[in-house]
Amino acid sequence: MPSAPLLLPWRLALPLLAFVSVPFLLPLTLPFLLRSSVPSRQALSLRRLDWLPSPLHRTPAPSTPPPPPSPLPMAPTTMSLSPAPPLASSPPQPPDTAGYGESAGGTCDVYDGGWMRDEEARPLYPPGTCPYVDEAYACASNGRPDASYTRWRWAPRWCSLPRFNATDFLARLRGKRLMLVGDSMNRNQFESLLCILREALSDKTRMFETHGYRITKGRGYFVFKFVDYDCTVEFVRSHFLVREGVRYNRQRNSNPILQIDRIDKTASRWKKVDVLVFNTGHWWTHGKTARGKNYYKEGDTLYPQFDSTEAYRRALKTWARWIDKNMDPAKSIVFYRGYSTAHFRAGDWDSGGSCNGETEPTFRGAVIGSYPEKMRIAEAVIGGMRFPVRLLNVTKLTNFRKDGHPSMYSKAPAARKKVSRRKQDCSHWCLPGVPDTWNELIYASLVLDPKPRSWKHH
Numbered sequence: 070m071p072s073a074p075l076l077l078p079w080r081l082a083l084p085l086l087a088f089v090s091v092p093f094l095l096p097l098t099l100p101f102l103l104r105s106s107v108p109s110r111q112a113l114s115l116r117r118l119d120w121l122p123s124p125l126h127r128t129p130a131p132s133t134p135p136p137p138p139s140p141l142p143m144a145p146t147t148m149s150l151s152p153a154p155p156l157a158s159s160p161p162q163p164p165d166t167a168g169y170g171e172s173a174g175g176t177c178d179v180y181d182g183g184w185m186r187d188e189e190a191r192p193l194y195p196p197g198t199c200p201y202v203d204e205a206y207a208c209a210s211n212g213r214p215d216a217s218y219t220r221w222r223w224a225p226r227w228c229s230l231p232r233f234n235a236t237d238f239l240a241r242l243r244g245k246r247l248m249l250v251g252d253s254m255n256r257n258q259f260e261s262l263l264c265i266l267r268e269a270l271s272d273k274t275r276m277f278e279t280h281g282y283r284i285t286k287g288r289g290y291f292v293f294k295f296v297d298y299d300c301t302v303e304f305v306r307s308h309f310l311v312r313e314g315v316r317y318n319r320q321r322n323s324n325p326i327l328q329i330d331r332i333d334k335t336a337s338r339w340k341k342v343d344v345l346v347f348n349t350g351h352w353w354t355h356g357k358t359a360r361g362k363n364y365y366k367e368g369d370t371l372y373p374q375f376d377s378t379e380a381y382r383r384a385l386k387t388w389a390r391w392i393d394k395n396m397d398p399a400k401s402i403v404f405y406r407g408y409s410t411a412h413f414r415a416g417d418w419d420s421g422g423s424c425n426g427e428t429e430p431t432f433r434g435a436v437i438g439s440y441p442e443k444m445r446i447a448e449a450v451i452g453g454m455r456f457p458v459r460l461l462n463v464t465k466l467t468n469f470r471k472d473g474h475p476s477m478y479s480k481a482p483a484a485r486k487k488v489s490r491r492k493q494d495c496s497h498w499c500l501p502g503v504p505d506t507w508n509e510l511i512y513a514s515l516v517l518d519p520k521p522r523s524w525k526h527h
């Protein structure tokens with residue numbers, strides 16, 4: 070496979086750093102050296118929160134060969150900032166013998182890794198060919214001239230992902246419903262999933278939206294049926310996962326409110342779904358939600374002023390309670406997809422920030438190590454749940470990808486002239502692109518993690 074690992078900067082950096090200051094470097098490289106003693110045959114697993122904290126077995130194993138060279142050179146700053154992955158030396162267990170909720174060790178964090186060029190196997194579908202990519206993410210059709218951003222594959226540092234196989238993905242979904250619930254970022258991921266699964270169909274008419282709807286941001290519910298696999302892939306819009314409402318003031322004006330202790334109205338649709346993928350995040354940083362004035366409501370109390378981060382925590386707890394009460398781990402899998410990083414230069418989404426002209430990922434700098442407080446909150450809430458929610462911990466892999474956003478190519482050329490300069494989209498992702506990887510990670514999780522008990526062997 071002619072994938073060219075990005076070894077060059079690292080190879081250059083190492084001797085240079087060693088030359089500069091050995092005593093200074095030692096504390097930085099020590100974790101790396103320690104990690105090198107981990108046996109290379111590690112249990113593959115997607116890290117699930119209920120496996121944490123993993124015990125650290127620091128077995129000195131001089132006789133075991135070191136792992137193959139890391140596919141990705143992390144910038145030294147990143148290396149010293151990011152926590153070391155759990156070191157475990159328990160032998161791999163066949164996933165089928167492990168009971169649900171137990172783990173095979175959780176030794177390989179598939180979210181710790183880097184992007185590799187893969188001209189042969191990426192993108193998973195040719196740009197401009199998938200009819201389910203709506204205009205906002207159809208960068209190639211909208212005239213984006215470069216395509217290099219479609220040719221990266223995510224490579225975990227300490228193991229490899231199962232080779233992506235859309236046919237097998239569909240076979241695993243046979244007779245089941247998969248539903249993405251969340252904001253437009255999840256619609257982005259939903260369209261990606263439709264496109265990568267579509268590639269497995271020799272007859273593309275064997276999938277369709279059951280009501281004949283075309284995907285637009287105006288509609289909040291879509292159901293795609295894959296006839297030959299008797300399965301559906303669905304999207305339900307829910308910006309906050311908790312209930313949006315309105316209140317009327319004395320002048321009879323209506324104002325939006327958010328009831329952080331009540332689950333969203335769409336929750337009735339979530340019940341009984343076999344695979345659920347949730348997210349919420351970006352809307353919590355917008356205007357009225359961020360300001361929190363006369364907006365958050367709990368019980369009968371409308372708070373005159375409330376902190377949006379605390380509101381996010383309480384909303385997620387409301388969601389967690391609902392999942393624990395209504396979902397059965399023996400029947401369903403629930404994912405929570407972590408925060409997807411935006412890359413605005415010189416401004417924000419509503420103040421002239423931009424990301425046009427970015428054609429390569431970034432491999433160094435503070436952005437690589439960034440991990441928002443909301444993710445710590447999500448980890449804490451999920452960690453306290455009875456239901457073993459699987460965290461799709463994609464924040465870090467998105468940190469690198471300043472090249473992946475639509476920027477000024479979120480509109481067809483005719484419409485673009487008017488808006489592009491003022492408002493660029495540096496939050497969502499071009500398709501094909503980064504969300505394809507999130508779906509590959511869902512596939513990996515279905516392959517590597519034990520199935521719910523009630524799922525028949527496929």
Ligand SMILES: *[C@@H]1O[C@H](CO)[C@@H](O)[C@H](O)[C@H]1NC(C)=O
Nearest residue numbers: 232233234235236237238240
């Ligand atoms: C993909 O999965 C299908 C169904 O499980 C299998 O028949 C096929 O051989 C797989 N393809 C590859 C390249 O592994």
Ligand SMILES: *[C@@H]1O[C@H](CO)[C@@H](O)[C@H](O)[C@H]1NC(C)=O
Nearest residue numbers: 116118180440448462464465
């Ligand atoms: C998710 O990834 C970040 C690195 O980006 C890491 O700090 C964090 O511990 C991970 N969380 C889990 C639950 O694995």
